[in-house]
Amino acid sequence: MKLNTVHLQINDETTPVNVEPHWSLAFVLREKVGLTGTKTGCEMGTCGSCTVLLDQKPIFSCLKMAVDAEGHEIQTIEGLERANGAELHPLQESFIEHHGMQCGFCTPGFILAAKALLDANPDPSEQEVREAIGGHLCRCGTYVRIVRSILDAAERARAKIGMEVAENG
Amino acid sequence: MEYFSPDNLDEAYRLLAQYGEDAVPIAGSSFFMGHREDLFDEVQVVINIKRLGLSYIELDDGGLTIGATTTLNEIFFSELCRQGAFRVFSETVAELHINEVKNVATIGGEVCIAGEVDMPVTLLAYDANVVIGGANGSRTMSMADFHRGYLNNALEIGEMVIEVQMPRPLVATGGGFAKFERTAADLPIVNVAVRIALDTDGTCKEARVAVGAATVTGVPRRSVSAEAALTGRQLDDQAIAEAAEASNDIECIDDFRATGELRSLWVRCGVEDALKRAVARAQAGE
Numbered sequence: 001m002k003l004n005t006v007h008l009q010i011n012d013e014t015t016p017v018n019v020e021p022h023w024s025l026a027f028v029l030r031e032k033v034g035l036t037g038t039k040t041g042c043e044m045g046t047c048g049s050c051t052v053l054l055d056q057k058p059i060f061s062c063l064k065m066a067v068d069a070e071g072h073e074i075q076t077i078e079g080l081e082r083a084n085g086a087e088l089h090p091l092q093e094s095f096i097e098h099h100g101m102q103c104g105f106c107t108p109g110f111i112l113a114a115k116a117l118l119d120a121n122p123d124p125s126e127q128e129v130r131e132a133i134g135g136h137l138c139r140c141g142t143y144v145r146i147v148r149s150i151l152d153a154a155e156r157a158r159a160k161i162g163m164e165v166a167e168n169g
Numbered sequence: 170m171e172y173f174s175p176d177n178l179d180e181a182y183r184l185l186a187q188y189g190e191d192a193v194p195i196a197g198s199s200f201f202m203g204h205r206e207d208l209f210d211e212v213q214v215v216i217n218i219k220r221l222g223l224s225y226i227e228l229d230d231g232g233l234t235i236g237a238t239t240t241l242n243e244i245f246f247s248e249l250c251r252q253g254a255f256r257v258f259s260e261t262v263a264e265l266h267i268n269e270v271k272n273v274a275t276i277g278g279e280v281c282i283a284g285e286v287d288m289p290v291t292l293l294a295y296d297a298n299v300v301i302g303g304a305n306g307s308r309t310m311s312m313a314d315f316h317r318g319y320l321n322n323a324l325e326i327g328e329m330v331i332e333v334q335m336p337r338p339l340v341a342t343g344g345g346f347a348k349f350e351r352t353a354a355d356l357p358i359v360n361v362a363v364r365i366a367l368d369t370d371g372t373c374k375e376a377r378v379a380v381g382a383a384t385v386t387g388v389p390r391r392s393v394s395a396e397a398a399l400t401g402r403q404l405d406d407q408a409i410a411e412a413a414e415a416s417n418d419i420e421c422i423d424d425f426r427a428t429g430e431l432r433s434l435w436v437r438c439g440v441e442d443a444l445k446r447a448v449a450r451a452q453a454g455e
Contacts, residue, residue, distance in 0.1 A: 002170070002171050002172075004172055020170060021170045021171065021172035021215045022170050022202075022205065022209055022215070024202055043205075044203045044204075044205075045199055045202070045203045045267075045269075045270060046354070048267075048269065051269055054272075057242075057272045058268055058269045058272065059269050059272050059273050060199070060269045060270065060273075062202065063197075063198060063199040063202040063203055063270075063273065064198060064202070064273065065172075065195070065198050065202065065215070065217075067172050067217075068174075068195075068198060068217055068219070113268065113269070116268075131266060131268070132268055134266030134267055134268065134353045134354055135266065135267030135268060135269050135270060135354050
């Protein structure tokens with residue numbers, strides 16, 4: 001067994017991990033780093049549960065070799081919480097309010113895909129939202145509420161930015 | 170399994186030659202990791218080729234060149250692939266509705282996989298040449314010569330795909346892409362790409378009709394009959410319908426996704442659909 005030491009930049013912290021080349025980033029995040037917010041469903045790039053952001057772009061962490069993630073900024077669902085301190089991210093707020101889930105297994109993946117969308121496009125159309133979550137499955141079938149949650153989160157985020165601009169003159 | 174991440178082409182070729190059939194070059198890793206059950210026992214050495222500077226899209230007088238490790242989303246967002254006759258490249262990517270895959274999957278990977286994916290059919294319609302690099306220099310071959318079957322191609326030990334080149338289309342060229350799949354995120358059941366160039370009198374000067382995903386060989390194929398039905402003619406609805414009918418010279422595969430019969434029907438529909446778009450664009454002088 002040949003282990004490679006990689007220094008993964010996860011949620012703004014550098015974490016050294018010994019990995020085998022074929023270990024997926026999803027496996028390493030969950031089993032070696034202990035960040036179990038990233039879910040593994042199909043482990044073959046079909047379900048979207050394992051989505052994380054790599055340099056702000058959504059990727060399936062089950063299809064990414066952990067050894068190849070070195071040098072990139074990885075953000076998991078846990079990072080969303082940390083980045084906002086005690087406050088929830090607008091996406092988390094609106095997923096709770098609109099109940100954009102049933103069992104919740106797919107939710108971290110949906111939220112990160114939506115975050116990447118909103119960061120790039122703060123005012124997406126419904127079609128753009130649906131396009132952004134095209135690779136995600138919700139086996140409970142709550143897509144309508146998920147789309148509603150994301151559109152509402154976009155509105156919340158825009159309102160918040162508007163308020164900050166007004167406060168700062 | 171051993172892992173290497175060379176930072177220059179010579180080193181990559183050396184590693185590929187040294188480990189031979191035990192080694193695979195990897196860029197996006199989505200296919201490799203997605204087929205782990207079949208591949209992990211076979212592969213002893215993984216060579217990461219993402220640091221070799223093979224991510225680029227360039228347009229010059231000769232045509233369009235795309236480096237092997239360019240991701241599908243880089244193609245999608247590239248201005249060069251969004252205008253004129255090459256806009257079909259961006260449209261082809263748009264038909265895969267999985268953003269997470271488009272952020273990592275590369276054109277070189279799709280060229281080597283050949284079946285199950287969309288880009289090779291568009292490359293075939295645009296007369297793409299595959300540039301293969303190796304320690305003894307590079308060689309160039311057409312897509313048709315490159316593909317030997319599903320996951321089977323002309324690469325020799327110590328070689329890898331480094332770029333694809335498309336000649337600059339003639340004036341008054343239009344392209345079109347059409348695809349049938351079960352869901353937005355599923356693999357294609359049929360995909361079709363066409364390219365039409367018109368003469369000054371409005372007749373068809375050059376036609377390419379390429380069909381993928383449905384073929385029995387597992388690699389995209391050109392419909393010679395459909396192309397013959399178009400060349401030299403005024404491209405009205407009648408001519409397009411006849412060309413679509415003629416595309417049944419492509420023998421379609423029966424599998425769990427669809428029967429050969431259904432695929433043949435969809436090939437016809439896809440060819441007609443893509444041709445209508447292509448002809449309208451060529452006539453608009455794009």
